Amino acid sequence: MKTTLSRFTALVCAWLFCAGGAHAQDTLRVLLEGHSTSDSIKAMLPEFEKATGIKVQAEIVPYADLTSKALLAFSSKSGRYDVVMDDWVHGVGYASAGYIAPLDPLMKADAGFDRADFVKSYADTLRYKDRYYGVPVYGESTFLMYRKDLFAQYGIAVPTTFDQLLAAAKTLKEKSGGHMAGITLRGGQGIHNTFSWAAFLWGYGGQWIKDGKSAVDSPEAIEATKAYVNILKNYGPIGAANFGWQENRLVFQQGKAGMIIDSTVNGGYNEDARESTVVGKVGYAPVPAQPGSHPGGSSALQVHGLYLASASKHQQAAWQFISWATNKQTQMKSVEINPNAGVSSLSAINSEAFVRKYGAFKDGMLAALKNGNPNYLPTVPQATILINNTGIALSQALAGTLSAEDAMAAANRQNDKALAR
Template identity: 60%
Template sequence: MNKSFKVVAVSLIALSVAAGCSGTNGTGPQEGAGNAGGDTPYKGQQISVLLEGHPTSNSIQKMLPEFEEQTGIKVNLEIIPYSDLTSKALMNFSSRSGRYDVIMDDMVHGIGYVNADYVEPLDEYMNNEALKSYFDAQDFVPKYLEVMKVEGQTYGLPVYGESNFLMYRKDLFEKYNIPVPKTYDELMHAAKTIHEQTNGEIAGMTLRGEQGIQNVYVWSTFLWGFGGQWLNEQGQSDIASPEAVKALEFYRDLLTQYGPTGVANFGWQENRLLFQQGKAAMTIDATVNGAFNEDPDESSIVGNVGYAPVPTQTDSPKGGASTLTVHGIYLSKDSKNKEAAWLFMSWATSKEQQVKSMSIDPNAGVTSLSAMKEEVFVEKFGAFKDAMLQAIEEGNMNYLPQIAQANEMINNTGVAISKALTGHTPAEEALKEANELNNRLLEAK
């Protein structure tokens, strides 16, 4: 890694040491879950929690009996696919039923929840000494916690974070003497070479193609990397720009010429599994995927994967081509048991639980600085740790539109990407349609 990144890595470790010397250190309940008398005044209370399907959620579910025993709070936990999460959350919020006390989602959607007054600001709970048994603000990666703020108030606790990077098969690159791509032209050449040299048995590149947030999440890297952006200086949708069209044409050509069969239907899991099975030479996806690549129980390519920054086609993308994704857990305004819900939220994101989570599931997306310096983190994720931390440090917080209409804009753009991938509509025409729909949304606000 370059010298500047070593400074970043050292800074993260230094911050984690400082976090370990402050407050309660997120190490679990002191005197009975935030109660000086050592009793459990929340015993008998029930909360309902909606989480997305993710290693973080899986580990929370497995550790949940500890929290219930410590606090006396009964947690009804539901885990559903990410693609179904936001629509279900919105149904709950809009009904004002309080069906779920705590909901997990990414901050792109979280901004919409804040603007609609669906979720509770957390500052009051964060500053309440009686409720700090698990919580330590200094232990979060600062950039992750900052993303959770709207107009100076904190609306979520970061439960996992990630960026994205290029993952490539070192063995194939060495065999065919391919340099690690730094530009999209080099990326296309590498994909073409692998595809031709293996007679199409190994895809040159695999990416997400499934319509919606799945394809938009990855395509956004290409949008910024070609010099495009979501919104122009006037606050209007800008995805019909020449740069955006180039990004979609490239995405389409790369996958239709050198991608796997059925890629237009690939979400995160399908894309991850194909690469782990050795059926593709490259992918660009979430940094948490590195944990699966290096897990011998999950992967057939352990030790053969290289990790590098995502390529760009311009010298200086406007916002940076690396994503910065933070998923938080939010407290419903209509919750009937807000303090109990807060205790769950702070427990689920505490240092102790995050350290445990890394051994329970391949969870590299921890948001705790202290967890990042643990030996288990280095042992399990050492193969890609430096590349992951660099991607996070350089991550573009605006990789998706950070506005209330983001969900609808993402859906419109996802349709355009799908139309181009399937050959239904030329990229320029598809993006023009989406851009017009997006601007109607923005005009109606």
């Protein structure tokens, strides 16, 4: 412990020297996403404050409220938040609007900052016009998680196509007498249903944008929508149309669904005996795809970064916080504090603690990250608008108020208007 503290103190000294003198009286306001990563950072804040003299007021809000809260602060240019955490889907919009500052000079001046320690695909994602605008604090891909005990009992092969996924979901529900959902997916309007649906979109050979135009009404996208609606309505759990990430993972962890497609970080919760009833019973496999679709396209690559607000009056201190919160020592400790399989540090991923806790799915996670699709969700400044429009259409298709064709056609028109701005 003394050795770890000495390393931490030495790094802090390097940050203080290289940052050009952040002041001990600085108080930072940091907006964080409701996530195990944020909980770990908050738990370790007293160490950072004691070593630097910098006070940190950390505000943790649900993901659904995060972006609107950040945008309100950014657009007012109030400097309300010095550091904001969000995924790059929204981060690219912040960068294009000038709300967040490029970090290249700060990275270069910081002797304690080790870019090579980050998962390369994570670090490379947080770039806009050849400049880094964020440091990855956690990331994830997606995989198919399935009850390997039930697959063996019912003689089900691990699905590699969406047709096979549908058949497996049907078997699981019927063999359980209807007491178990065949599969659970996110259905909540907005980022959640689009996140689940995007696996079908790419897996059926579709894409969000083609030749600068929205493509969510293509034949492939419509087939993907029909498949998503069909499997969720017929073999999903009751209430799935309102599920976000948490509701979705809890259904699977509680043994109420035989399969789930969701984030690789879910593996940490599946294997946590404190809250899961399926420990040791879960298999991990690539997300299915139809023959001829984009190779690896149906698996996500999502990166959540820490961004420095352009309007911050404490930019040197804010960088110190970002550098500390993402360094290998902090991330290695975070693995021990909470279920945190989404760490972005290679040292943390390869640590003894990570292997001990998450060895059951580590290889599957790394394979998913290697093959993850960085365009799984749109990466244009209008991304939030595209996701919202498409999320509304998916909710209408799920509710049956519009056909898949009509719903996606309406979304496509709205998306094209947004892209033309």
